[in-house]
Every structure is written in C-alpha cells, then in structure tokens.
Amino acid sequence: MAVYTDVTAEDLSAHLARYDIGELLSFKGIAEGVENSNFLLHTTAGTFILTLYEKRVDPADLPFFIGLMEHLSRRGLNCPQPVKMRDGETLGELAGRPAAIVTFLEGMWIRRPQVAHCAAVGRALAELHLAGDGFAITRVNALSVKGWRPLYDRARDRADTVAPGLAATIAAELDHCEANWPGSLPTGVIHADLFNDNVFFLHDSLSGLIDFYFACNDILAYDLAICLNAWCFSADFEFDFAKGMAMIAAYQAVRPLSADERNALPLLARGSALRFLLTRLVDWLNVPPGAVVTPKDPLEYLSKLRFHQHVKSPTEYGLA
Amino acid sequence: MAVYTDVTAEDLSAHLARYDIGELLSFKGIAEGVENSNFLLHTTAGTFILTLYEKRVDPADLPFFIGLMEHLSRRGLNCPQPVKMRDGETLGELAGRPAAIVTFLEGMWIRRPQVAHCAAVGRALAELHLAGDGFAITRVNALSVKGWRPLYDRARDRADTVAPGLAATIAAELDHCEANWPGSLPTGVIHADLFNDNVFFLHDSLSGLIDFYFACNDILAYDLAICLNAWCFSADFEFDFAKGMAMIAAYQAVRPLSADERNALPLLARGSALRFLLTRLVDWLNVPPGAVVTPKDPLEYLSKLRFHQHVKSPTEYGLA
Structure with a gap:
C-alpha cells in the first residue's frame, strides 16, 4: 500500500x-x-x-x-x-x-460481497482457468504444499504467542496435507490470490480481475478452494453455504469439476486455509518496528481451517 | 504521502x-x-x-x-x-x-524548473493575489513572524546537533526579523506554500495551482519571497539570478510592486528562509521512530538564509 x-x-x-x-x-x-x-x-x-x-x-x-x-x-x-x-x-x-x-480497469472492489458477487467470482475463475490453457510459460507455485513447512519452521517457535496450541495445530495439519495432497488433479494457470480486493465490480457486474503476481501453475480446483476461503465466509468466519453453492455452481457452469476434484475439495480447502494461516502468521510475527501497515489477522484462517477439518463431504460446500 | x-x-x-x-x-x-x-x-x-x-x-x-x-x-x-x-x-x-x-486538474509538477517555469509561477502568483481580493473569510498566518520563536524554542536545545552554531544563527536572525518585520505592506490572501509540487504544468504551460492548506492572510510580497526561495535556487542552493529576474518581472507585469515592497524584499526573503528552516528543523528533530518518510533537509534553508543575509539591494534578486 x-x-x-x-x-x-x-x-x-x-x-x-x-x-x-x-x-x-x-x-x-x-x-x-x-x-x-x-x-x-x-x-x-x-x-x-x-x-x-x-x-x-x-x-x-x-x-x-x-x-x-x-x-x-x-x-x-x-x-x-x-x-x-x-x-x-x-x-x-x-x-x-x-x-x-x-x-486501466474501471470498477471497485466490494467490501461485503453478497451471493451474486460470489457467483460472479466463480464464473470468472472458471473462465480464467479455461483462458489460461495454452499459455507457454510456466511458474511453480512456491506457496503450494511444499512451501508450507519452511513457513512453519519460521513461525513455529513463536506461534503459540499468537494462540495457545497453534504450533501443534499447524504441525498436525501440515502432516495431514503433506501425506494426502492430491497428485493427479487437473492443473493449469491459477490466480492463487483472488481475494475481494483483486476483483472489480461495476453495478454489481464483475468488471475485471487484477493482480496476477501470485499466479502460477497448480491444481485448478485449489484456486476454487482459495476463493471459497476468501469469499464464502461471514464476517465472524462462519461458512456461508449460499455463497459457496453459488460460487461452485457458477464455476461448474463454465468448467465442470471431475469426481476427483469434487472429492478433493475439503482437503484443498484445508490446504488453502493453512497456506494463508502460515503466510499471515509469518507476517504477523515479523512486523518491522514502526510499521504503518497492520498485518492481517492469521487467526481468521485458523477459524476457517477448523471448519474445513470438520467437513465430511464436499456437499457441505454447496456442491450439488 | x-x-x-x-x-x-x-x-x-x-x-x-x-x-x-x-x-x-x-x-x-x-x-x-x-x-x-x-x-x-x-x-x-x-x-x-x-x-x-x-x-x-x-x-x-x-x-x-x-x-x-x-x-x-x-x-x-x-x-x-x-x-x-x-x-x-x-x-x-x-x-x-x-x-x-x-x-481534478491535469498536469504534472516539474522537478527541475527552468527560467520559463519561474516566470509562469510569478505570473500565477500575482494573479492569485489579485483574485484573492474580496474573499470574505480571513485566516491568520500561524507561520509568520510571530510563529517563529515558538518553533525555535522547540528546536533550540538540539539545533546544534544538526549543524554547529545553528541555534545562535537562528537566534540572531529571529531577533533581526522580529525587530525589522514590516508592518504596513499590502496584505491579502497568500498561498504561503507554492513549492514545485503545488504547481502543475502541461507542455511547459502552467495548468494549475493546488494545495491551499497553508493559505492565509499576510503580506503579499512575502508570498513572492517564498517563491523566490522555493523556485529560484540551483540544486546546490546558489541563487539563480535569471530565474529571480524572470519570476519578479512576470509578477510585476500583473501586479507591480510598490517601492516599499521592493525595498522589503531582502528582509521578506530572509524571513521566508527562516520560516522553512525552522519548520524543517523541528520536523527533522522529531522524526517518529520507524518513520518511512525522510524529512526535508533543513540546511537547504540555512544556505538560502545566508545568501539573503548578504543581499544589499533588491536588485540582486533581479528586480529591474
């Protein structure tokens, strides 16, 4: 900023x-x-x-x-x-x-997105995944599953100063994700950071996507899991089923998910929550003295992670 | 910023x-x-x-x-x-x-103004002084001669950490300005901060003046003295006679200076240099820990003040 x-x-x-x-x-x-x-x-x-x-x-x-x-x-x-x-x-x-x-793209980002905004994001994300096909250059996702343990190593010693037991929670989740991370789902170009402030709307219509500086090649459905985390929780971090359903349905109207992708969604959502928990935690623990910018709260993603840990079926996200 | x-x-x-x-x-x-x-x-x-x-x-x-x-x-x-x-x-x-x-005003501020830019500023300043006539509200200039001693009091004890002898130099100058400050020159609305970044140009034509948040009622010729300090010195703080001459001539083409105003110009220039020396010094000595913004160098205005102290006639500024 x-x-x-x-x-x-x-x-x-x-x-x-x-x-x-x-x-x-x-x-x-x-x-x-x-x-x-x-x-x-x-x-x-x-x-x-x-x-x-x-x-x-x-x-x-x-x-x-x-x-x-x-x-x-x-x-x-x-x-x-x-x-x-x-x-x-x-x-x-x-x-x-x-x-x-x-x-320059006209448009504004929405602070408090509604169901219709989530649907628009689902559709745009699927369109991005299709449009990325055929792009000749590739870029590894440094913040995918292999990148999480090094982040944990940087935060481990002081993690419990942020929340009691946080280090152990992360360690267990990391083990789970590393052991189970899917190896054969469809991959392609993902945005990897499609948060509210990277999506512009004009009169409630999506007018553009910006900030491709985390884009990379990775599991396409992981990008959807990132968006579920970013867009489909309430202000007090409760999952909003109507938003999830709208986002996933709009995504599938453009790019239907395979059975494997659907089944992997809870795990991908856990991994995505862990990724943002870890990067926010590292930032939180390393605020330079006198910094003007307040780092984002890592515990938002601890709440979201806990929700995903209890999900038993992808239908809980609104998958039809 | x-x-x-x-x-x-x-x-x-x-x-x-x-x-x-x-x-x-x-x-x-x-x-x-x-x-x-x-x-x-x-x-x-x-x-x-x-x-x-x-x-x-x-x-x-x-x-x-x-x-x-x-x-x-x-x-x-x-x-x-x-x-x-x-x-x-x-x-x-x-x-x-x-x-x-x-x-919104289109235009850009000029980092390295030339003689023609200084002339444009002189003309615009005089136009501002005429246009300000008849404005019903008034505002005291808190940073005119009466406001300088309180600034000095805040900086005195540590002034010599910035330059040896600085406190004594300022004290003597303050005495001189307070004792000799003119009381009967024409006053009106002045901009009081018409530095480079507050003047926009398009294709070398002045396109607008901005930032009126130091504007106040004060001696009109003092505003010209501020502009001579802000615009008519070289990068190594040597007075640029050609720029001064151009600025004053363009000012006078719109609003001729009286004999009293001309004669007061060296003193007004000293006072203006002292004012920016003092505010910059206070800012310099009070940088909050971890601040991102580097304060402006007060010593630039010490150099300028020394120049003005040696001026014997307003013709040294380019007054015809």
Whole structure:
C-alpha cells in the first residue's frame, strides 16, 4: 500500500515516448499493491497503470506475469492488458526498476460481497482457468504444499504467542496435507490470490480481475478452494453455504469439476486455509518496528481451517 | 504521502448520491498530500479528487480553505474547484472525517524548473493575489513572524546537533526579523506554500495551482519571497539570478510592486528562509521512530538564509 519509488514527470514523459499512448496529462502514485509501486496515468489516449517492480518481485518471473496478462486478455478475459511499446516490447525500465504499463480497469472492489458477487467470482475463475490453457510459460507455485513447512519452521517457535496450541495445530495439519495432497488433479494457470480486493465490480457486474503476481501453475480446483476461503465466509468466519453453492455452481457452469476434484475439495480447502494461516502468521510475527501497515489477522484462517477439518463431504460446500 | 483513512466503495457510492457528478466508476487512494487522505475518483461525469481532512487540519479552517478555492476559481484562477452537493453544501462527512470533492486538474509538477517555469509561477502568483481580493473569510498566518520563536524554542536545545552554531544563527536572525518585520505592506490572501509540487504544468504551460492548506492572510510580497526561495535556487542552493529576474518581472507585469515592497524584499526573503528552516528543523528533530518518510533537509534553508543575509539591494534578486 505504498509508492516505493519516486518517478519524475520528466523521466516518465521520456519513457512514454517509447509507447504509442499519447501524451502524458497527469500521473499519481496510488496506494495499491503491497509489492510494487503503482501509478495511475492520464494520457491523451486514456487511463493506464504504470507498475514499477520492486525488490520483492523476482525479475525472472516478469515474463510469466506480463505474458499471462497478455494471453488472458487476448482470450477475452477482463484483466489489465500490457501495452506494447513501439518496438513490440512490454517490459521496460524506469527509475532503475523493471516497468510495465497496462490498461486501466474501471470498477471497485466490494467490501461485503453478497451471493451474486460470489457467483460472479466463480464464473470468472472458471473462465480464467479455461483462458489460461495454452499459455507457454510456466511458474511453480512456491506457496503450494511444499512451501508450507519452511513457513512453519519460521513461525513455529513463536506461534503459540499468537494462540495457545497453534504450533501443534499447524504441525498436525501440515502432516495431514503433506501425506494426502492430491497428485493427479487437473492443473493449469491459477490466480492463487483472488481475494475481494483483486476483483472489480461495476453495478454489481464483475468488471475485471487484477493482480496476477501470485499466479502460477497448480491444481485448478485449489484456486476454487482459495476463493471459497476468501469469499464464502461471514464476517465472524462462519461458512456461508449460499455463497459457496453459488460460487461452485457458477464455476461448474463454465468448467465442470471431475469426481476427483469434487472429492478433493475439503482437503484443498484445508490446504488453502493453512497456506494463508502460515503466510499471515509469518507476517504477523515479523512486523518491522514502526510499521504503518497492520498485518492481517492469521487467526481468521485458523477459524476457517477448523471448519474445513470438520467437513465430511464436499456437499457441505454447496456442491450439488 | 499516504492514505490515512480507509474508504469503502459502498460508503463512497452512497456519499456520491448527495452530488450530481454521475456514478462512481473507480477510486484510488493517491500518495499525495502530507496532511490529508486523497482519492482520485473516476465517475461517469469525469475525474475528481476526494479529500478527507485528517486530525492535523483544524475543522474551523475548512470554510476558509474550501471557500477560497471556490472564490479563486470563480475569478478564473486554475485551481481545484469544490463541487457543490445538491443542497449547495461543499463540505460533507465520510468515514468519520470532514470531506470535500474538488475538480481534478491535469498536469504534472516539474522537478527541475527552468527560467520559463519561474516566470509562469510569478505570473500565477500575482494573479492569485489579485483574485484573492474580496474573499470574505480571513485566516491568520500561524507561520509568520510571530510563529517563529515558538518553533525555535522547540528546536533550540538540539539545533546544534544538526549543524554547529545553528541555534545562535537562528537566534540572531529571529531577533533581526522580529525587530525589522514590516508592518504596513499590502496584505491579502497568500498561498504561503507554492513549492514545485503545488504547481502543475502541461507542455511547459502552467495548468494549475493546488494545495491551499497553508493559505492565509499576510503580506503579499512575502508570498513572492517564498517563491523566490522555493523556485529560484540551483540544486546546490546558489541563487539563480535569471530565474529571480524572470519570476519578479512576470509578477510585476500583473501586479507591480510598490517601492516599499521592493525595498522589503531582502528582509521578506530572509524571513521566508527562516520560516522553512525552522519548520524543517523541528520536523527533522522529531522524526517518529520507524518513520518511512525522510524529512526535508533543513540546511537547504540555512544556505538560502545566508545568501539573503548578504543581499544589499533588491536588485540582486533581479528586480529591474
């Protein structure tokens, strides 16, 4: 939620000469994106977003992220479309950082999503999974099952300061997920972070998906499990059956789940809850002194994990 | 440079129903304004800025600030124009904060201004001084000569940690300014903070003035002295005669200075340098632990003050 790198009008105007998007009228650093610096640009050709990729993004991943947005928007998905420079390149350099310009999507994210919003997200997620087919570059999900134990190792010693018994709960869940994680479900490009603030709506219609910087190749149904966790619980972390049912039905209307995928859903939901519990826990335990940003509460995902641990059948998520 | 208050799409959409500026399409918190939270809004009617006034702004000053922008834009000055609600009000409340919406000005601030930019600023400043005439509300300048000694008292004990002898230099200058400060020069509405980042240019033409949150009633020529300090020194704090000459000539083409104003210019420039030296020094000595923002270097204004102390005639600023 910050602008990490200072960009001058003089440098940006010079940079835009490489593009065919008109003349710069104004630009504002926007408080969006935890990892990168983002600027909203007005030019004589319209509105754009300039992203400067900061230290936490591996430059080797940029061809995947930018290529994916190009691939998906070419397939008709509403997502930021990287703008090509006159020489055909989409990745440049500005203020010493890798830099890309993408089209601007109007729309707002919804703080308190309703059933209809969850359905729209289910449909868009399935469309993303289909549209990702054929994308040539791959990217391993560093935050899938193999990445969780190293996170646990970083949090273990102090986990119980956050909640009594938390270390043991996580250790047992980790063992369970590692032992049972499915190896043969359909995989493809997943968004992997499709939370509320990455989905824009206009007049209750989904207008676009943003922030593909966790996207990777992984089990497609795991992405749905992430969305069930992110969208289908109430404010006090109770599962909302109506939302789950709407999301899954809308997903299946575009991309029906196989029997194996359906049966794996409770486990995938547990794994997804564990993943966000772990990353939030690590962030919670490592807040830099004087930090302005409050880290997200890890215990939200402990509640969600406990719900999934008691699920006996995928029908409890609303699967018809 | 931050967004201090969180605004939801739901709350903002409801708030906009009080206005006649179309439907909300998107909004982004922007990294602008040290004191307040600012959001860039796209609506079906255009682009606007929403400002939420945070703790550091005295609500009693808001009718002055907002009324002044209305007054100046009605007089043809290019500045943000407060948008009236359907009931005629310009000041509302959102997220528990006083809130106003103003028109958006395209343009960018210039990092390395040239002589022509300084001339444009001189002209715009004089236009502002004329346009401010007749504005009914007044506001005392808390950062004029009477406000400096309290700042010095806060910084005195640690001033020499910033530069050897700084406390004595400031004390002597303070005595000089207090003893000689002019009491009978023309006064009116001044901007009082017309630094580079508050002046927008498009294709080297000045497109607007922003940030009226230091505006107040004070000596008009003091505002020009602030601009000479802010715009007419080189990167290594040498006075740039060509810029000074251009700025003063352009100012006088719109509002000629009286003989008294001309003669007072060196003293007003000293006072203005002292004012920014003092506020920067206090900020420098009071950086909160872990702060992200680097305070501005007070010693820049010590250099400028030393220049002004050696000025023997206003012609040294480029006065014809």
